Amino acid sequence: MVEPILTIVVPCYNEEDVLSETVNQLNEVLNNLIEEKLIAGQSKILFVDDGSKDKTWSIIYKESLKNNRVHGLKLARNVGHQNALLAGLVAGKTSSDCVVSIDADLQDDVNVIREFILKFKEGFDIVYGVRGKRDTDHVLKRTTAEAFYTMMQKLDVNLIYNHADYRLMSKRAIGELEKFEEVNLFLRGIVPLIGFPSTSVYYDRKERFAGETKYPLKKMLSFAFEGITSFSVTPIRFVLLVGFLSFFTSLLFGSYFITLKFIGETETGWTSLITSIWLIGGLQLIAIGLIGEYIGKIYKESKRRPKYIVDIDTYNLTQQLTERD
Ligand code: UDP
Ligand code: MG
Numbered sequence: 001m002v003e004p005i006l007t008i009v010v011p012c013y014n015e016e017d018v019l020s021e022t023v024n025q026l027n028e029v030l031n032n033l034i035e036e037k038l039i040a041g042q043s044k045i046l047f048v049d050d051g052s053k054d055k056t057w058s059i060i061y062k063e064s065l066k067n068n069r070v071h072g073l074k075l076a077r078n079v080g081h082q083n084a085l086l087a088g089l090v091a092g093k094t095s096s097d098c099v100v101s102i103d104a105d106l107q108d109d110v111n112v113i114r115e116f117i118l119k120f121k122e123g124f125d126i127v128y129g130v131r132g133k134r135d136t137d138h139v140l141k142r143t144t145a146e147a148f149y150t151m152m153q154k155l156d157v158n159l160i161y162n163h164a165d166y167r168l169m170s171k172r173a174i175g176e177l178e179k180f181e182e183v184n185l186f187l188r189g190i191v192p193l194i195g196f197p198s199t200s201v202y203y204d205r206k207e208r209f210a211g212e213t214k215y216p217l218k219k220m221l222s223f224a225f226e227g228i229t230s231f232s233v234t235p236i237r238f239v240l241l242v243g244f245l246s247f248f249t250s251l252l253f254g255s256y257f258i259t260l261k262f263i264g265e266t267e268t269g270w271t272s273l274i275t276s277i278w279l280i281g282g283l284q285l286i287a288i289g290l291i292g293e294y295i296g297k298i299y300k301e302s303k304r305r306p307k308y309i310v311d312i313d314t315y316n317l318t319q320q321l322t323e324r325d
Pocket of ligand 2: 103105107208213
């Protein structure tokens with residue numbers, strides 16, 4: 001078998017503190033794999049700058065001048081981790097047989113890439129990196145992440161437990177991924193839907209090498225909410241169920257009070273009245289809010305806006321390079 005060409009895609013948002021080290025480590029991995037004849041010499045690393053406000057792009061640019069295996073894709077503005085990743089996968093696919101996506105912060109063990117390649121050579125189109133231990137993650141992050149994965153499983157969303165976006169995808173798998181036209185991108189949910197032969201590789205997650213997480217609690221919660229509402233209509237069904245329940249309960253109470261009146265024992269006071277008004281009002285607001293969430297999604301999807309816009313691409317050399325920032 002001829003060695004496959006690999007591209008490692010790294011989405012970066014304000015990662016100036018860690019980037020040089022990331023380049024070094026990934027470059028070493030790439031060189032070793034090429035030396036071992038596991039991958040072809042044309043293999044590359046592609047950094048996607050997701051509209052960073054710091055020196056991220058100039059670091060990528062300088063590294064690409066020093067090392068012809070390092071390339072950069074500069075997005076015109078910040079479009080978020082998922083869209084930036086997609087931009088990298090789509091660009092990477094054009095000149096490679098498989099693409100590995102990894103975060104810039106070196107939390108995911110770069111040595112696992114070797115195992116990804118071995119699995120790819122066995123014939124798997126998708127190889128998921130699964131976090132075995134998460135001791136190094138903050139307690140809050142760990143518990144919220146675990147709650148998230150459990151909930152997604154309960155909602156019947158096909159997710160790989162404890163897998164984030166560290167994975168290998170073959171060229172043809174990315175080709176299929178491109179056919180998913182949704183704007184609310186949640187790759188962890190979409191990739192398993194492709195259905196090509198897939199397997200998992202386990203590793204331990206480390207601490208961020210440098211810099212801060214780009215997913216503070218607020219962003220994390222909104223990401224989880226996106227994931228749920230993009231992949232499951234169970235919450236909306238649940239609201240319907242609660243609606244029915246409260247409707248029948250109120251019928252029951254209603255008939256009870258009417259019966260009391262006929263017996264001559266009228267229930268006095270307005271407490272019960274107010275309570276039920278608040279209860280029903282609250283339920284209605286929740287229901288409307290949730291329906292609004294889904295309608296909002298339809299609204300966004302219907303616009304079919306581009307998910308990202310490429311500014312500079314050193315990978316496919318479509319543009320003359322100029323150093324900026
Ligand atoms: N990232 C990005 N765009 C964003 C936010 C994050 O490209 O708007 C990148 C970030 O640079 C990193 C990866 O996505 O490479 C994951 O982010 P981070 O490590 O901060 O998330 P965590 O590991 O804390 O969940
Ligand atoms: Mg991280």
